Amino acid sequence: MSRGGRGGGGMRGGLKGATWDQEATKDIKPDNKPLENYPAHPNLKRPPPLSDIEMRQFKYYKTLQTQIHRGPLYTQATRRNVDNPGKTFSEDQFNRQYGTNRKADMDPFTGVETYSMRYLPKQNVIPTLSGRPFNKELFPRELWSTLEGKDGEDVRKSINKAMHKRARHLASDADPKAKEQALMDKILAITGEDENEEAEEEDKEDEEVDSEFDDDEIGDDYNAEQYFNNGDDADEGDDGDGGGGGDDY
Amino acid sequence: MSLSQYALELCALLVDETYGELSSRIFTILLRRGQLPVKDLMLHTRLTSKKLRHGLAVLAQQNLLYYNTDPETEVTYYEANKDAAYALVQSGKIMQVVENKFGVLTREVVQNLLLLGHSTVSDLCDAYEAQKKQQSRLVDLARQNELRRKEETVEDEQMNGLAKEINGANNHPPVTIATTGQLHTALFRLFDAALIERVVGTMFESPSDVQTKLEREIVQEGNGANLKTSKTKEELTKRLLGRLRKDRAAGSDWKPQKRPHNGDHRNGANGTNKRRRLSSGVAVNGDHIYEEEDDGARLDDHLVIRVNHEKFKVLLRNAQLVHLCEHKIGKTTSRIYDHLLKLMEPQIQRCQLDRHHNVLKDDPYIPPTVQAIMIASTLDKDIDPGFGVGKEPTHKERTPVVKLSPNRKRDGTEAFAGGKGDTKKKVNGAGNLNVHNSEADDGSDQDSDDPFTAPPVKPPKRQKVTFQDDALFNPPRPEDREDHLMLVRKHLDLLQSSECKFVTRHGTNDCYSVDFENIVRFMQDAELDQLVYESFGVKGHRLVRIMKQMGKMEEKSLDKLALMKPKDARTKLSEMQMSGIVEIQEVPKDATNRGNNQRIIFLWFFDNDRVKQVVLDKVYKTMSRLLQRLAVERRSARHVLELTERSDLQHIAPDTYMDQQQITELRVIEQKEATLVAQVARLDDMIGIFRDF
Incomplete structure (x- = not known):
């Protein structure tokens, strides 16, 4: 604040004894020099250019990285604001900078899919483990179901079941007998569901992360959302893609 | 840790x-x-x-x-697993080392292995084939595209020429797919060099867990034995070592058995065969010709393998040692040293020995040795040991070797004198590679200026090949061989008498070993010296050297010795203290009277181990900053980079679809990436010196 005042050509009444006929810009030179937050390095030398060997090493490194990045195990960044300082002071703060739900974090200006985005590389939010051979005995046992792609299958099953039930319920509104039958079904289902408590547990959690299950090839229940699902990949690009988006509107 | x-x-x-x-x-x-x-x-x-x-x-x-x-x-x-995470930075180096050693195919295999993490042999082969097929498909696609474009833009001849040129430079030449047999042979070769290892379940057990488990076992067996007694401690280390050995025997030290029906090329008498193949592998570098043969050996398809980073560290250390040697003594000597290290390589599995070795007296560590005659007889034909030590004996005038010694001595001292001065220039962090190379060239120029030395005639590449064949058909005469041996021995002497003690002679039978610990310590000291010199100037360096030699010192005597004004010395010292290079210790003259400042002696000192830690930490910090910078730079150029990542443009040379400005931007960001990543790699060399080797 005070710095602004000192250098302030703009603060007209601020200087005592300054009259209107004095041109502020002529007499009072604003001190616009940057502060010396970053003094010159006392001993900075340019590193020597790369040797052939180093160039080759870089080339191989780069090729490998590109291969990995295009591969199924790489996951793209979900950070909400990439320009935020990387330094965080607590785990909470560290975790908060990452988006948890892509749909909630979608930028409405750039997030809508445009035609030119269809060639953009696919964004992995979760590594694709299907279609790759794993040596299961080298993984801890609790990850085996994940490797087989059976992870969350019971959750999916219970969702499907619930949907079916609801559909049946709605359909049978007209017929009281059928309604009764449905009620009986429901009771039976509840007693049956007690067996897999874990599924229920994950069901709750599922409410906030329902987008996760759309990524799987199997869970194709929400076909209507497919449109957005592909579109929000592009939350990274803002300027150029934003322009493209504008054209589309 | x-x-x-x-x-x-x-x-x-x-x-x-x-x-x-x-x-x-x-x-x-x-x-x-x-x-x-x-x-x-x-x-x-x-x-x-x-x-x-x-x-x-x-x-x-x-x-x-x-x-x-x-x-x-x-x-x-x-x-x-922190070590594995850190090893990610070395992937480029690993692939380069492998390609130098075994050629392109083996490098590709290692690349796939790095990509997959760990994998079974059959999966690896499948992945390789799939990748190759994809590549060849893309090459075909690119070729078709090019043809189409050619047809479309016949009128614009110039542009077309340009595009073609670029395409030629960027696209791969026709893809050669190696057969499964060749892959297996390559894998065998890697196993032989211990560069890949069998993965077993115990590798995923954390070392600290293993220790706790064993401790618990001991307690259970001894019915509540005290873990702190020396007896149980000894028992614990013994068991740890035993466990470690067992795991290693199953994992990294495990070697696949070759089936008897393929002749074992690798043994002694038929060594030439191997060497020829190796040298051809090097010559093939960069070209996509596979001279890799299939010797019929097959690995078990269900064998799970991964890259053995520990062994790679040995190779990287060797490379640095050779580099240092070239810098200190000369090119030829360094190549002989390189050869010696290569011979020693199979006997060294990891850079740092187990900490427990010292504890067990019944199992002393025997350093691997190599005989001079072994070096001489297996030396690559294009290394001329007569070079760099003195007069090169020609066929016409065969001077007795004894007469060479004063000459050699002269040359040697010269090299040492140069070496001492050069220590300062040797800094890895700055990775002054080019300077080194030019210096090495200077050294060889000096050699050729020497009136006693015949000017080296380097035959062109073609001739070298025929020369090699000649040498194969006409075995050298015995006196030739003796000369050869003498010359090699001279190089070894040179290595031995160098201030870094590159080799140590063992016993009477011409055996040489390498005291790695000592050399690495020397490298660390040189690096520290260099760092202090670069960041605190001559005076700071002088002060540090005095402290190193004299131990803890008072300020008064320090500036007297350093011939500096007290004021300058104090400024320098506090400057160095701020960056953690030197430390100060207060010693009260009178222990009872604490309040009196007058009676406290301040001692300055330089703690080598502490400074190493400080340096390591700074290097880590720099590396992580460089990587963060890389991310920022990529982000600022993301519009261009995103273009190259588009799935329809991924495999096409960027020059064909970008406008001039975009191309310039792309080149700039690529240049920046290369600089940043290479700088990280250079710093990794330094981490190697201070931590790994």
């Missing part, structure tokens, strides 16, 4: 850079919190169970995790 904040940051960044955000988030929490089960991980990462499990699977696949399942509670605890 707990790492510093910056080391952790670096590991997390490396994982992020390589495997993406999800893995890195999990890895960061594991690094910060230590061992955690999935439940706690979920709490700390705020990830959903599914994401977390997927992330963990990726980390386990890429060997970045230790895990341990408690047999009673069935809970699995995960721990971050």
